[in-house]
Each structure stands twice: as C-alpha cells, then as structure tokens.
Amino acid sequence: MLSIQVGQCGSRNGLKFWEILAKEHGIDENGQYIGNSKDQLSHICSYFNEGVDRYVPRTIFIDLDPRSEDSVKASSLGSLFSPGSFLSGKAGGMNNFAIGYYIDGSELIDPFLDIVRHEAEKSDIFIGAQLAFSVGGGSGSGIGANALRVLKEEHFGCLFQSSIVLPSPKVSDIVIEPYNAVLALHKICEYPRLNLLYDNEALHDICTRNFNNMKPTYADLNRIISASMVNLSSTMRFPSQISGGLRKIATNLIPFPRLNFLSPSLSPLEKFQNYQPTQFEIIQKLFNPENWLISHDLHWGMTYAAALILRGDFSPQKTIEELNNIKYQNDYYFDWISDNFFTAICNTPSLDWKMSASMLTNSTYISKILNNIVDAFTEMFRKKAYLHWYTQEGMDEMEFVEAESDLLDLISQYSEMDGADFGDEEDYEDEE
Structure with missing residues (x-):
C-alpha cells in the first residue's frame, strides 16, 4: 500500500500517521527495527520497503510549497523517509484550485507518476494507494484531484482511498475555500472507491468538548485524523481475527459507484486514559455524535452500510450481539443493512488504548x-x-x-x- 500526502494538510497528517506507524511496528527514526514482537514484522512490508539494513516507508509527500518538505525533513522522522519520496514546487498554491490543478501543480504530475510506477515495480502486489489532503487549499484540492485522476488512468485495477478534510469557517478565514472544495469534489467523486470525509468544524468541537482544548491548533485536529487513518490500516498491518482490507470494505460499503463518501467515527476519544472503556462502551460511543469526525446525525436520513474496525481483545460473538442490539434499537436508521455490520478485528491494540475502534458509514446524511x-x-x-x-x-x-x-x-x-x-x-x- 502506497501512502500519498498532498498539500500542507496532507503532509502534516502524513507525518503524524508515519510517526504512529513507526512506533507500532518498532521502527526507530533511522529505520532500524527495535521492537519486541514478531507481529510487528509479520505484515510490515504492506507499508514499508525492506532495505539492506533498514525499513523505509512507502510514501510520497507532494506540495507546491517547498516548506512542507523542509518541515518533514527537519522533523525527528526526517531521516526515515527516502529522499525520492518528496515532490515540491517553488511556491505555494495560493489557496487556488486552478493553480494546483492546471498551472503549477500539473507540472508535478509526471514526476509523481514516475515515483508511483517505481513503488509499484518494487511491490510483489501493488494493492493501491491511500491519499490524504484538504480540499480547502490550492495544492490539496488541485493536486489531490489531479493525482486521483492519473492514478485511476494508470492503475485501473487498483483501489484508491482518500482521507479528505473539508473546510470550515470556524477554523479558517480563507473565503474562497468553498470554491476549491466544490471544484475538487466534482473531480474526485468519479475516481476512488473510498472517500473518507473529515470536517474541521467537527474536529474543532471534539477538541473543545472531549479534550477541554478551547484553542485547538491544526496539529490538534490532525492528531485525530491520523489516529483514524492508523486504525483503518491496522488490519492490513497486523494479524487479525477477521480481516478487513480496503477492497473488502469497499465492496461492503459502496452500493453504487458515485455514492462513495463515508463518515468516520472513532472511540475512545477521551482526554484521560486512567481507565479502559469496556467493549460495550467503545462500540456504543462509535454511534455517539460526539465521536464522529464529521458533523453527523444518525437520526437524519438513512444509513445503508457500515463497517467497524476493532483493535484489541474484542470478542467477535459479543460484538455481533452488541451491534444487533444497536441495530434493533435504531431499526429505522439501519433498515437497509440486510445482515450484521461488516466487522474487522485486529488483535494488536493501538499505542494508547488496550481496546479501540473506528467505524465508517455510508449514509444519506452526506x-x-x-x-x-x-x-x-x-x-x-x-x-x-x-x-x-x-x-x-x-x-x-x-x-x-x-x-x-x-x-x-x-x-x-x-x-x-x-x-x-x-x-x-x-x-x-x-x-x-
């Protein structure tokens, strides 16, 4: 799986994503394995290339603003990434979709494809790519949409999943963000199979309400997004009771090609970790509006597909019973889900919790x-x-x-x- 970070937002999310992945797999900042569990290495090549003496992330950072590359390289993980993983312009995208898609950004597409081809050739099986970007700015909206277009044309049989951050006036005062967002989403909805939507406003509210952080920074918002992205990838990186690759998730969640925008939720989302929520509490909180990473209300519209990714010592039988109970209590909202929710269970817990969970839903609330x-x-x-x-x-x-x-x-x-x-x-x- 190839991880692609586009624009400033994507780069910041990507850096945090790789920071967590490296720790979960026991990889230090120089790519050396310092872990203590065979499970850390069993599926590591799904996201890392194994070199002669170190592991290197399968990733691309692409942005018109060269400061994003400088920031990643200057971080504690700077030496972990291959020098060939970076593509930068000479100036930023000026918060303008046109510059990111048609002008400066288009000049980066050919070298971007060269890196993708090189990564695909090194892989025994090229599964696909996961992209992260915001549609509010110029690089994220323009290059992000263009990257999806060429990826679909170049690797039609592969699966592409996007983590897309939607703009919000509560977080940003850039007035043309709605232009960039609509122009980008118009292009995006035709290409990948899975589009996860994150809402800066919902993330801001989570920080103030759940973490008592009255002035959250972009780093605070990105930390939540990255945790969601990491959980989504867990069943591809570790041994699992019930596997849940992206293709299986896509098959279960996307009834029609264009209806591919999904709402994510995450549990637990707590300030203090002085207690471990029970399996029942974790699953219940996934359906709580306070745990949605996008403004969402299950009582509005219909939910016709849902997938849960569970991490830790979850009982499959208890999970089924609890989900059936939730579905029974909310019969109207889940009437279209013919069987139980699609569930994947990763045995390896996250760094912060012994048990945690993510959920993706396809709902008309979108x-x-x-x-x-x-x-x-x-x-x-x-x-x-x-x-x-x-x-x-x-x-x-x-x-x-x-x-x-x-x-x-x-x-x-x-x-x-x-x-x-x-x-x-x-x-x-x-x-x-």
Missing part, C-alpha cells in the same frame, strides 16, 4: 454535508465574487457551473436513497 458546501459556493458564485482569481489562471466560468451542477446531482442521488429499497439489489462489485 447529502446535507455536501449541500452546506454547495450553498456557500453558490452564494459567492451568484455574485461572481473572487471569480477573477480563477479565470485569470485560465479557468472558464462554465467549469464552475458544471461543478455546481454535478454536486447538486450527487446530492439528489443521496436524497433519493432515503426512499429506496435495497432488498433486490445485487451486491456492488469493484470493476476490474
């Missing part, structure tokens, strides 16, 4: 989240506010019309599912 972004886009676009920042970079006004129309169509597709019946639908399969 239409409400997307609609909020489109509303902010439309409010500016009808006034043609800041439009010249994009047209002077070569974009046409019709691209904005098409992006808005496409997102509204996607919202309608989600909304229509509220009254759909999945009883006679065949399981959705990935195209080969």
Whole structure:
C-alpha cells in the first residue's frame, strides 16, 4: 500500500500517521527495527520497503510549497523517509484550485507518476494507494484531484482511498475555500472507491468538548485524523481475527459507484486514559455524535452500510450481539443493512488504548454535508465574487457551473436513497 500526502494538510497528517506507524511496528527514526514482537514484522512490508539494513516507508509527500518538505525533513522522522519520496514546487498554491490543478501543480504530475510506477515495480502486489489532503487549499484540492485522476488512468485495477478534510469557517478565514472544495469534489467523486470525509468544524468541537482544548491548533485536529487513518490500516498491518482490507470494505460499503463518501467515527476519544472503556462502551460511543469526525446525525436520513474496525481483545460473538442490539434499537436508521455490520478485528491494540475502534458509514446524511458546501459556493458564485482569481489562471466560468451542477446531482442521488429499497439489489462489485 502506497501512502500519498498532498498539500500542507496532507503532509502534516502524513507525518503524524508515519510517526504512529513507526512506533507500532518498532521502527526507530533511522529505520532500524527495535521492537519486541514478531507481529510487528509479520505484515510490515504492506507499508514499508525492506532495505539492506533498514525499513523505509512507502510514501510520497507532494506540495507546491517547498516548506512542507523542509518541515518533514527537519522533523525527528526526517531521516526515515527516502529522499525520492518528496515532490515540491517553488511556491505555494495560493489557496487556488486552478493553480494546483492546471498551472503549477500539473507540472508535478509526471514526476509523481514516475515515483508511483517505481513503488509499484518494487511491490510483489501493488494493492493501491491511500491519499490524504484538504480540499480547502490550492495544492490539496488541485493536486489531490489531479493525482486521483492519473492514478485511476494508470492503475485501473487498483483501489484508491482518500482521507479528505473539508473546510470550515470556524477554523479558517480563507473565503474562497468553498470554491476549491466544490471544484475538487466534482473531480474526485468519479475516481476512488473510498472517500473518507473529515470536517474541521467537527474536529474543532471534539477538541473543545472531549479534550477541554478551547484553542485547538491544526496539529490538534490532525492528531485525530491520523489516529483514524492508523486504525483503518491496522488490519492490513497486523494479524487479525477477521480481516478487513480496503477492497473488502469497499465492496461492503459502496452500493453504487458515485455514492462513495463515508463518515468516520472513532472511540475512545477521551482526554484521560486512567481507565479502559469496556467493549460495550467503545462500540456504543462509535454511534455517539460526539465521536464522529464529521458533523453527523444518525437520526437524519438513512444509513445503508457500515463497517467497524476493532483493535484489541474484542470478542467477535459479543460484538455481533452488541451491534444487533444497536441495530434493533435504531431499526429505522439501519433498515437497509440486510445482515450484521461488516466487522474487522485486529488483535494488536493501538499505542494508547488496550481496546479501540473506528467505524465508517455510508449514509444519506452526506447529502446535507455536501449541500452546506454547495450553498456557500453558490452564494459567492451568484455574485461572481473572487471569480477573477480563477479565470485569470485560465479557468472558464462554465467549469464552475458544471461543478455546481454535478454536486447538486450527487446530492439528489443521496436524497433519493432515503426512499429506496435495497432488498433486490445485487451486491456492488469493484470493476476490474
């Protein structure tokens, strides 16, 4: 699996992601194994290349702003990464999708593909790639969308999963973020099989409410996202009671190709670790709005697919019983899930908790989240506010019309599912 970090947000998330992965696998900052468990090495090559005398992350950091590369290299993990893992421009993306997608960012796509090909050639089996980026800025929105386009064209049979951070005025005062987000999402929704949406506003609220941090920084928000990304990868990195690779998750969660935006939740999300929540408490909290990493309400709309990734000493039988009980208590919201929730159990616990869990859901509530972004886009676009920042970079006004129309169509597709019946639908399969 290849990990790809795009833009400043992606780079910061990626650095924290690799910091946790290295610790979980007993790898020090120089790539040397210093662990004490055979499980740490059993699946390590799914995310690390094994060199002559050290392990090297399978990763790419790409950003128009060279300061992102400098920051990663100057960190405590700087020497862990291969020098060939970095691609940088000469200046930033100016918070402009056009610069990231069409202008400066497009010049990085060919060398980006060269690195991907090189990594694929070194792998016995190239499973796919996981990308992390924000759609609020210029590099993340533009390069992120372009990277997904060329990856799909180059490696059609592989699976691509994106961790996408949505903008929020509560966290950022960059007024053109809705433009960047809609233009990027318009491109993105056609490409990968799994899109995990993270909401800066929800992450901000988690920091203030769950951790009593009244002035959270981007580092605080990224720490939560990285923990979610690490948990998602756990069943591919360690021995598991019930395996849950990305392709299996995609098959269970995506009923139709375009409806591929998922809502993540995480448990526990506590300030203090002086007690270990029970299995029941952990699973219950996954359904608590305070544990969602995107603004979410299970009581609005329908949830028609859900997957749980559990870490630690979970009992499969008790898990099934607890999930059936939750489903019974919330019959209306989970009416479309024909069997039990899809569940994967990783035996190896996280660094912080003996037992923890993540959940991904595919819900019609996504239409409400997307609609909020489109509303902010439309409010500016009808006034043609800041439009010249994009047209002077070569974009046409019709691209904005098409992006808005496409997102509204996607919202309608989600909304229509509220009254759909999945009883006679065949399981959705990935195209080969």
